[in-house]
Every structure is written in structure tokens, then in C-alpha cells.
Amino acid sequence: MMGQRCNNLRMASRRLPRALSYWLFVAGLLVAHGALGAESQSLQQLAKPISITWQQVPLHTALQRLGDAQSLAIWCDRRIDPGALITLTAVDRPTAEVFASLGEQLGAAAVPFVGVIYFGPPQTCVELATLAALARQPLSGAPATVRARWLKPQPWTCDRLSEPRELLRQLASAAHANIRGEQLVPHDLWPARKLPAMAPLDCAVLLLAGFDLACEPSNDGEILEIKPIDRPVAIAQEYRVPSSQSAAFDAAVAALPEATSSGDGSRPTIVARVEDHQRLRAALSGRSTGAVAAAAAALRSGAANVAGSELEDRRFTLTIENKPLTAVLNQLATQLDLQLEWDAAIPATAADRNVLVSCKVAKADLDGLLEALLEPAGLTCERQQSRVLIRKR
Structure with missing residues (x-):
């Protein structure tokens, strides 16, 4: 047999301290800029200090207390054991740091997602924003009424012992759509949840991510197709690059190890994650991506450091x-x-x-x-x- 002795399910990588530094960077960034909006408000809450003492507290209880204390809506991925016992002490530490410590114990990470703090496997943290962007693509040419059915934010409440397949049916029904491939969603029973206003399509993305599934609405919005996540998760975008900025743009692309480029040098097509495209647009414009975008990108980068560890x-x-x-x-x-x-x-x-x-x-x-x-x-x-x-x- 190869190896030393076995451990427990707190999957922490030696790269997590770097991820934590990203969290703390975000906390300071949001305080400095005072950004508004659903995601930025969540990020600002993460900057606030909190003191806790948990001794063998179940994770679901710890997350509920944390959410109540800091006015955060937290979505815990089904693949993270809600009964895992947490021992943690923090005195006047940023809430972001508490999440990082929780993730260190459980092999998880946390990222903001349209007003919700998603807590789950690091790989999903890295992919979530791009999965949502990919789901929106087919609706780009749909009539405004169709887009509104899928994209207008609405409060979302799940009763105790809700079945994810039935929740998905409810989301599709409200959008006047049918589901294709719902058999891919296995039976499960979920705790009660109450989330802030979110687009129904984002709710579907969040629901399915815990099963390693993605969704894609038809161009007319009448069918929601469920399918396994196609990895690597990335989205294509064409850029117009002036010759005077080509060197800076190429350098920005080269700094994104998972991005790929094709096409003419002045109009390249880049395949990358959402936050990578934010960086590229900033490189072209010469402007900052903004406090919210930079903060969200930093958090996802921290998760990527964990997800990419050997x-x-x-x-x-x-x-x-x-x-x-x-x-x-x-x-x-x-x-x-x-x-x-x-x-x-x-x-x-x-x-x-x-x-x-x-x-x-x-x-x-x-x-x-x-x-x-x-x-x-x-x-x-x-x-x-x-x-x-x-x-x-």
C-alpha cells in the first residue's frame, strides 16, 4: 500500500492561506468602495467582524448562526455534510475569514452568487458564475417577455423535505417551460431554505450544480434542458483589439492559464471563465473592473487555488x-x-x-x-x- 495513515473529511490544501488572503482583500475592497447591489451587499457583510466559539457544532447549525448574525443567505451544497462537527473560535474576525476557516476544515470554499453565499466544493465555486452566464446565452435573442420569465428576480422559498426535482419543476412552470432530462436529477430531500430575490434561471443553476448538472433554456424559453456539466467550464467571447493595445491584451491573456485564444490577432475569440473576461475587458478599457467585479473575481480566484491544488x-x-x-x-x-x-x-x-x-x-x-x-x-x-x-x- 502506498501511504501513510488516513484522515477525515476536512479537506484542506496547503494553498488555503492564499485563498484566505483573497477573502481579506475583498473585505477591505468593499469597505473602501461602499458598493451597492445584491452581490456587493453580501460582500460587504463578509467584511464585518464577528466573534464565535463553536465546540463540536453541526455545520448546518454553524451556518444558520452565521447567516442570522450577519444577515447572509447561505446555500450549502448537498455534497458538504451538514452534520459535520465544527470546532472554531474567532474573536472580532471578518466573516470572510470564518468562512475560510470552515472551508479549511471541510475541503470547501465560499463565493458570492447573486446575493447568496454559496458554500461547497472549490471546483463548483470556480464554475458557478460561468455556468450562469452560459445558461443565459440562448435567451439573448428571445422576446423581452420570455427573458423576463427566466431572468426577473423573485424570492425563492423551499419547504422542509422539498425534492430538488419538484423544485426544478416549479421554477420551469413559473417560466411557462417544460423540462427535458429531469430524470438526471436524483431523488433527494432538502432542508427549508429562504433566499433573496434571484432570477429563476440562476435558481436552477444553483440547484443543479450540487448534482454536477447544468441547464440550458431553448431559444424561445419554452424548454429547460438538463445535462451534465461540460468541463472545462468556459464561455467564448470575441474581442476587437486595436493594434496599439495588442501587446497588453496578449499579456493579459497569457496571464490566464486556462484561457484559450483563436482567430485573427485584431479580433480574437477568447474562451475563458466569466471573471477572466472581466479582467480582459479591463485590460482593453484601461479601467478598473470595479469594486464588485474585482471582489467577486478575487473570491473565485481564491477558490480556484484550492480547487487546483494537487x-x-x-x-x-x-x-x-x-x-x-x-x-x-x-x-x-x-x-x-x-x-x-x-x-x-x-x-x-x-x-x-x-x-x-x-x-x-x-x-x-x-x-x-x-x-x-x-x-x-x-x-x-x-x-x-x-x-x-x-x-x-
Whole structure:
């Protein structure tokens, strides 16, 4: 077996301190500019200090307290365990820093999304704004009445034990649309939620992101198609670049490692994330992207630092008590993009797969975490990068 001992589900990368610096930059930026609007108001709330002392508090309780105290609407992704126990102390620290500490414990990140603070896997944090922009593209030529049905902000309330598929039907029905591919949304039961006014299409994007799904309305707005997220998530835009600015523009593109360029030098087409396009437009105009855009971009960049970290760099600190082994491993695989394989000697019906396990790890690497989880069940593993083969000892 490759590796040291196993850890828990607090997936923190050594790059998280850099992400935290982005959060703190945002806090100061918004205070300085006093920006307005749904997203900027959320960002301003993140700059406000808060004092907390949490000892083994369930995550859902911690987020509720944090939201109530700072007047924030928080959306916790379904892939983040709401029952995970949080121990955290902060004295007069920016709320943004508290979110960063929570993310450090759980392998998550947080970004503003149209007035909501989304808390979930770092990869989704990086993709969310671009997914929303891609969903809007088919409606660009639709009549104003059709666009209004999908894009006019409305309060959104979800009852306790709501089913996401039914919530999606309600959003589509209000927009006078039918759904194609709703069978891709698995059954689930959700807690009660009350969100600020959001465009129904943004609500659909937020709802589906937790299932690694995206949506695309038809040009007439009458069909909402559900489909798996097509990665890498990026949006194409053509630019007109004066010869006098071509060098600066090319340098700005080169600074975006995941952006691609094609076409004529004076009218290139750039495929990149939404916040990357904001930077490119700023480079062309010679102006700042503005406080809100810069702040949002900084937060997503911080999430990108976490999402892009190597498995070998990750360190985990968590406590697991009497949880089914398979459920814990599957959650870990989802959040870290691992491929789990079980030895033929451990069939799907084997009791070894569902034994209740408990472990406590601190700053353990991935191999240490896996060993800590598997050892109580009499199992071990061999790992080659993201592929994990589980077998009996």
C-alpha cells in the first residue's frame, strides 16, 4: 500500500492561506468602495467582524448562526455534510475569514452568487458564475417577455423535505417551460431554505450544480434542458483589439492559464471563465473592473487555488464517529475526484463495506486519511494518483 495513515473529511490544501488572503482583500475592497447591489451587499457583510466559539457544532447549525448574525443567505451544497462537527473560535474576525476557516476544515470554499453565499466544493465555486452566464446565452435573442420569465428576480422559498426535482419543476412552470432530462436529477430531500430575490434561471443553476448538472433554456424559453456539466467550464467571447493595445491584451491573456485564444490577432475569440473576461475587458478599457467585479473575481480566484491544488498537497483534519464506511468513502471520492475500486473479494453486499467506522486525524495527507478510515474495517488500499483500490488486509 502506498501511504501513510488516513484522515477525515476536512479537506484542506496547503494553498488555503492564499485563498484566505483573497477573502481579506475583498473585505477591505468593499469597505473602501461602499458598493451597492445584491452581490456587493453580501460582500460587504463578509467584511464585518464577528466573534464565535463553536465546540463540536453541526455545520448546518454553524451556518444558520452565521447567516442570522450577519444577515447572509447561505446555500450549502448537498455534497458538504451538514452534520459535520465544527470546532472554531474567532474573536472580532471578518466573516470572510470564518468562512475560510470552515472551508479549511471541510475541503470547501465560499463565493458570492447573486446575493447568496454559496458554500461547497472549490471546483463548483470556480464554475458557478460561468455556468450562469452560459445558461443565459440562448435567451439573448428571445422576446423581452420570455427573458423576463427566466431572468426577473423573485424570492425563492423551499419547504422542509422539498425534492430538488419538484423544485426544478416549479421554477420551469413559473417560466411557462417544460423540462427535458429531469430524470438526471436524483431523488433527494432538502432542508427549508429562504433566499433573496434571484432570477429563476440562476435558481436552477444553483440547484443543479450540487448534482454536477447544468441547464440550458431553448431559444424561445419554452424548454429547460438538463445535462451534465461540460468541463472545462468556459464561455467564448470575441474581442476587437486595436493594434496599439495588442501587446497588453496578449499579456493579459497569457496571464490566464486556462484561457484559450483563436482567430485573427485584431479580433480574437477568447474562451475563458466569466471573471477572466472581466479582467480582459479591463485590460482593453484601461479601467478598473470595479469594486464588485474585482471582489467577486478575487473570491473565485481564491477558490480556484484550492480547487487546483494537487492531491499530494492536501491535508485533512476531521473527526468521524460511527459513519458507514461506504458513505464516507463515496463523499470523499466526490469531493476529491477519486476513482474507488473494490477488490473482487469484497462484493457490493459484503458487510465490510458498510461497517461503522470512527477515526480522528489532524493534518493528515490523503493516504493517511484513507488508512485511518479503512483500518477499523480490516481493510487497506493501494493508491495511484486518483485511483484507489480497496482490499482486505
